[in-house]
Amino acid sequence: xxxxxxxxxxxxxxxxxxxxxxxxxxxxxxxxxxxxxxxxxxxxxxxxxxxxxxxxxxxxxxxxxxxxxxxxxxxxxxxxxxxxxxxxxxxxxxxxxxxxxxxxxxxxxxxxxxxxxxxxxxxxxxxxxxxxxxxxxxxxxxxxxxxxxxxxxxxxxxxxxxxxxxxxxx
DNA sequence: ACCCCGATCGTA
DNA sequence: ACGATCGGGGTT
Numbered sequence: 736x737x738x739x740x741x742x743x744x745x746x747x748x749x750x751x752x753x754x755x756x757x758x759x760x761x762x763x764x765x766x767x768x769x770x771x772x773x774x775x776x777x778x779x780x781x782x783x784x785x786x787x788x789x790x791x792x793x794x795x796x797x798x799x800x801x802x803x804x805x806x807x808x809x810x811x812x813x814x815x816x817x818x819x820x821x822x823x824x825x826x827x828x829x830x831x832x833x834x835x836x837x838x839x840x841x842x843x844x845x846x847x848x849x850x851x852x853x854x855x856x857x858x859x860x861x862x863x864x865x866x867x868x869x870x871x872x873x874x875x876x877x878x879x880x881x882x883x884x885x886x887x888x889x890x891x892x893x894x895x896x897x898x899x900x901x902x903x904x905x
Numbered sequence: 906a907c908c909c910c911g912a913t914c915g916t917a
Numbered sequence: 918a919c920g921a922t923c924g925g926g927g928t929t
Contacts, residue, residue, distance in 0.1 A: 773912070782912065784925095792925060810922035812913050829912055849913045890912055907929075917918080 739874040741867050744800035748774045748819040748826040749899065755817070755828055756903050757879030762855045763871050767845060768879070770903040771832030773888045775816070777825060782894035785825030796825035801867040805852070805859055812849030815857050817866065817874075832902070 739758065744751055752774040760767050775783040775796075784793040784806070795804045796818055804816040804827050816827035833851055835843035845851040852858070866873050881903040888900045 775912070784912080787926070790926070806912090807924065808911065809913050810911090810924070814912060816912085831912085847913070888912070892911085908927090909925105911923105911925090914921095916920090 736878075737876040739867065739876065741799070741801045744817060744819050744867070745821060746819065748776045748828060751817075751819045752828045752899070753883065753901050755830070755874070756883050756901055757877055757881045759875045759877050760830070760833060761871075761873055761875065762857060762861075765835070765855050767833035767835045767851075767855070768877065769830060769833050770881075771830075771846070772901050773829040773831055774899040775827050775829060776899070780894055780897070782888060782891040782897075783825065789825070793825065795863045796827050797823055798863075799865075801865060803861055803864045803866055803872065805857060805862040807859060808849070813852035813858050814848040815852050815855075815861075831900070
């Protein structure tokens with residue numbers, strides 16, 4: 736199916752986060768359907784890495800939409816994000832969960848950003864990749880429009896008031 | 906050089 | 918409830 740393009744990502748982060756639910760994520764030989772996302776939006780969002788200004792780690796968030804932002808958390812897990820909005824406006828969508836379509840049609844639930852990256856084998860090597868140009872790392876349309884609920888983001892100490900987490904129901 | 910803490914997860 | 922484990926970012 737149709738590959739998601741730059742225009743898809745270069746929009747309001749909350750819209751992108753909601754619309755990423757049900758999309759297919761392809762990385763090398765693996766693919767899955769996204770079921771949970773969170774938005775991190777700009778320098779005024781205290782939970783966003785960009786809140787401290789531009790640094791070596793977060794500079795990709797300040798760049799073009801449609802690039803991957805991968806970082807190491809707690810010394811042992813990786814988190815996968817996709818950069819959104821216009822260049823120089825730092826924002827991204829964290830991919831927190833997905834359902835895998837296994838070769839033997841076994842369903843695997845990747846609930847949690849660390850588990851998702853561990854399963855897909857995504858590491859800092861995959862940081863700053865243009866996913867609208869790559870032939871091994873990209874997203875596609877599926878036609879799915881899953882029902883979802885809206886909740887506060889999890890695992891953060893600041894910015895808990897924002898309802899910027901989106902989870903597919905059922 | 907040092908210190909604190911984090912967009913997590915598995916175990917207890 | 919807690920420990921694992923380490924890099925980023927701020928401070929001395």
